[in-house]
Amino acid sequence: MAVETYRIIKAPTEGFYKEKGSKFISYAYPVEEVEEVKPIVEELKKQYHDARHYCFAHIINAGNVQHIRANDDGEPGHSAGDPILGQIKSFDLVNTLVVVVRYFGGTKLGVPGLVHAYKTAAEDALSKAEILTMEVKTDFTLDYPYEQTQDVLRITNDFGVEIKDQQYTASCLLKGRIDPDRFAAYRDKIALLDLKVVKR
Structure with a gap:
């Protein structure tokens, strides 16, 4: 069976385009959660506080x-x-945010001019990015009592799970990522501990 893949950028990049005095400063960012978007845009608004527009898109x-x-x-x-x-x-990217900051140059560009400017600025930032091809994984969340930590981590390690986040409290939380074809077997093994793995 063919392995499903997706493409992401490795690190943030910056681009630029100028048209009739208007400057379009573009930034591309790798992101994994929607919650990451607002703080990035707000930071750019602070950095370029005298700009006119802060347009963006993400997948x-x-x-x-x-x-x-x-x-x-x-x-x-x-x-x-x-x-x-x-x-x-x-x-052909996912988990990518592009923000374009515009300084108005005094001359209106019209809709076709704006489309060209924002497209070119975004393209400039993305063309500088190192693109990585990743294998599709299944994301999951697991809640478990603290006393079962050792058993959970042993099974998790045996299945080659990529651990994204762990929280240790009275009830522990593990967020992980696993090969799709190994998920069912991992879930069944965890179920023997009377625990339930939930896909995200």
Whole structure:
């Protein structure tokens, strides 16, 4: 059976485009959760506090749900967010956020001009990114009592689970990622401890 894959960028990159005095500064970021988006955009708003627009788009695969969003931030409808999103799709990327900061140069570009500018700025940032091809994994969450930690970690290690997050309290939480074809066997093994693995 062919292994399913997806493409992500390895690290943040920056791009730039200028048209009739307007400057378009673009940033591409690797992201894994929708919650990461707002703090990044807010940070850019602080950094470029005198800019006119902060348009962005993202495609984020979180668990079994794909979150796609395009934001024009006050530009004419579909003239900024969609062209940015189009470039993320053109590069065949997921878990990617692109933000384009615009400084208005005094001359209106019109919708076709804006579409071209935002597309080109996004393309410039993405073209500089190192792209990684990843194997599709199954994300899961497991709650378990603290006293079962040793057994849970032994089984988790035996199945080659990538542990994304662990929280140790009275009830412990483990967020992991596993090969899809090993998930059922892992779930069954954990069930022998009277525990339940939940897909995210």
